[in-house]
Amino acid sequence: MSKAFLSVSNINKSFSNVKAVVDLSFEVHPGTIYALLGPNGAGKTTTVRMLLDIIRPDSGVIAYNNNSNGRINPAKMGYLPEERGMYPDKSPLDSLVYLAMLRGMKRNDAKQEASKWLKRFDLADRENDKLQTLSKGNQQKVQLISSILHRPDFAILDEPFSGFDPVNQEKVIKIIHELSADGMTIVLSAHQMDLVERLADEILLLSHGTAVLQGKMKDVLKEASSALKLSIDVAAINQQTLAGLSDICNYEIADVDGNKRITFFLHDENNVGQLLKACTETMSIHNINTETIGLHRIYLDAVKKHKESINV
Amino acid sequence: MSSPLLTVARWEFFRYFKWKGEIFTLLLILVLSGLSFSGKELISKFSSAKSIEIAVIDDLGVTLPELDSSRFIWTRANQTDRPALMQRLGDQDIGGILSIKDSTNSSMTVFEKESWQGELQPILNQLLLDKRLDSAEISHADFYQLNKPAALEIQIHQQGNLPSSKSEKLFVMIVLGLMLLGVFMSFSYIFISVTSEKQMRVTEQVISAISPQTWIDGKLLGLTAMSLKSIITTAITAVLGIIVFAKLTNAPSYFEGFEGSIITFGLIGAFALAGLLFWNCFLVAIAAMVEDPNTSTKTPIMLLPVLAVSVAFFAISEPNNIVVQILSFLPITSMGVMPVRMVMGTVDMWQIIASLLLLIIAVVWTRKFASKIFRLSMLMYGKEPQWREVWKWIRQS
The missing domain is CATH 3.40.190.10 (Periplasmic binding protein-like II)
Structure with missing residues (x-):
């Protein structure tokens, strides 16, 4: 494994009586895509602000390239904040050139690069229009460009897919892959688990400021792939049967097209035969479906488990 | 490559500088200033046709x-x-x-x-x-001999304290008017610039690229330059308007007899610049605290600079009064009051220098505490800092 580009060791941050981040440690390696996940209020934004040196941790160390002052040259980093904001009375070109110049680019270079990126996002003919005349999706494109225009070594992308249609989401995935392949180290935060699953090399799941799941994406998925999601659509539920099965595995019930859908989350040790036998004997089954468990389910389970452990 | 400081200053300046609007405003000032001083003669001229x-x-x-x-x-x-x-x-x-x-x-x-x-x-x-x-x-x-009024000629004993001429009074009024214009423009530029950036959530993006100190300094530089530009262009256009209209209408020359030295002009310029910087630091700090301009209770405080400059108008009638002398040393009022004393009263050079130095020290100090308030307030969303908190920050800065 290469030397870490970013190393975070035991950082803590509290606001008044609220612990926003608790004893958090992780490492991000050069050229990788690191996903910072978690429900709202989990501590992602506070962590990102500490990585950006906007706020300082109460304790712990943040080091870029082994430099423990917690700072990185702004010219070498890009940031797409969750709270989007640009200058609505300015053109995309002017706004992009301004933000790129703040990160050390020369005016002409910034202009050239901005035009190139705007063209790639099909905004070449709108580059001199006022930002407020652009659709929300197009404004998002401009915002995303502003974080990568200057070709930083390191970028933090908070919700990069927000506001994009599926076509543009695919475009963003492609671009992030390209940037990573060119050596850019990326920390991203997103709520679209299927997209994160396709992009990230490593993940960190936060809940109430604490890391509840951490590791390489392939390892996390491998561990979960031994698990199975079994869905059974039935006309009516036999509560007694389900009560008997609750010792075997977790399940959820939902209404689907006039039927009840029972979804069981199974692991290797679960006896599928015993479960199916119990269901077929006591309920009228219309449909059976199986799928392996993805990041979305892993995320929900990990957060639920953590909440139960701290009695929230 | 331009530094981030100059990039911010340039951006802030050109956010409000629009050529078309600028030319239209200056033409309007030219005509209105000419009319307000020579309007009577102009009307007579046309009606006497x-x-x-x-x-x-x-x-x-x-x-x-x-x-x-x-x-x-x-x-x-x-x-x-x-x-x-x-x-x-x-x-x-x-x-x-x-x-x-x-x-x-x-x-x-x-x-x-x-x-x-x-x-x-x-x-x-x-x-x-x-x-x-x-x-x-x-x-x-x-x-007519019996009705002739008694003449009273006032002779001043104190050397150098000559009675103010009409042109001096007019000059001082124009200077104060321009200073008022400057602080008022600063108020509007800074208020819009800072609160809109906060509301548009641009803050995090900028602060991740440059330090809050660079940002606030760039803003101060750009917006103060914009206010100064307003003062200078308005002054030149207004004086031009007065002179041109006076020539056209044969109105009396309002500046006849006024003798202003380069030093006087330079010192007044220095007071205007330092005063604007002082108040702009104050305005940036207050604006950064405002969460919603429509409901904030902090907005009216931003009009304080206008009141502080307006005080100088009272100094015109008695420029050597002891109260006026004290006000000419206080940084919150010296920007307007000291120029009045310089033109209309008696003031030693050491007093002018001391007052200017005090104002410059106040600028340095205000910039320091404004930076602290700006840095902490700009990332505070959903609520405004309490005065108690602000006071704590000032003491820490």
Whole structure:
């Protein structure tokens, strides 16, 4: 494994009586895509602000390239904040050139690069229009460009897919892959688990400021792939049967097209035969479906488990 | 490569500088300043273009003077002519019908109110007064000699403390007006710049690229330059307007007798610059605290600089008053008051330098605490900092 580009060791941050981040440690390696996940209020934004040196941790160390002052040259980093904001009375070109110049680019270079990126996002003919005349999706494109225009070594992308249609989401995935392949180290935060699953090399799941799941994406998925999601659509539920099965595995019930859908989350040790036998004997089954468990389910389970452990 | 500081300053300056608007505003100032100083002469000039015929129905039989034959033409008439005269008045063929009843009473019927009617009043007064003097057999020369007002010439004993001329007063009024314009423009630029960035959530993106200190310094530089630009262009255009209109209308020269040295101009410029920087630091700090400009209780505090400069207008009547002297040293008022004392009162150079130094020290100190407030307030969303918190930050800065 290469030397870490970013190393975070035991950082803590509290606001008044609220612990926003608790004893958090992780490492991000050069050229990788690191996903910072978690429900709202989990501590992602506070962590990102500490990585950006906007706020300082109460304790712990943040080091870029082994430099423990917690700072990185702004010219070498890009940031797409969750709270989007640009200058609505300015053109995309002017706004992009301004933000790129703040990160050390020369005016002409910034202009050239901005035009190139705007063209790639099909905004070449709108580059001199006022930002407020652009659709929300197009404004998002401009915002995303502003974080990568200057070709930083390191970028933090908070919700990069927000506001994009599926076509543009695919475009963003492609671009992030390209940037990573060119050596850019990326920390991203997103709520679209299927997209994160396709992009990230490593993940960190936060809940109430604490890391509840951490590791390489392939390892996390491998561990979960031994698990199975079994869905059974039935006309009516036999509560007694389900009560008997609750010792075997977790399940959820939902209404689907006039039927009840029972979804069981199974692991290797679960006896599928015993479960199916119990269901077929006591309920009228219309449909059976199986799928392996993805990041979305892993995320929900990990957060639920953590909440139960701290009695929230 | 330009530094981030200059990049921010340039951005802030050109956010508000629009060529079209600028040219339109300057043209407007040119015309309005010219009109406000030479409007009277301009109106007279146009209304004097034609002679006005006045029909006089004179029961007293006064001798009509030929004071300005090109201005008024007297036409003798009788009471029986009145209906025909009224017809001519309705057609605006004559300016008015003047009825002189006795030496104290006269009336005039006109089509509508116009400026020449004011010019007729003193002529008529003189006419009727002379008639009364004749009736009373009083010599005109004796009467005017008796009514001559007593002359009182004031001579100042203190050296150098010469009475202020009208042109000096006018100059000071213009300087204070321009300073007011400067702080008012600063208020509007800074308020919009800072609160809109906070509301548009640009803050995090900028702060991740540059330090809050660079950001606030760039803002101060760019927006102060914008305010100074407003002051300078307005001053040049307004003075130009006054001079051009005065030439066109033969109005008196308002700046005649004013002797301003380069040093005086330079020092006034230094006070204007330092004062603007001082108040702009204050304004940036307050604006950063505002969460919602529509509901914030902190917005009215931003008008404080306007009041502080307005105080200087009271110094014009008594520039050497002890209170005025004290105000000329206080950084919150010295920007306006010291220039008034410099032009209209007596002030030693050491006092001017000391006052300017105090103002510069205040700028340095205000910038320091403004930076602290700005840095902490700009990332505070959803609530405004309490004054208690702000005071704590100031003490920490």
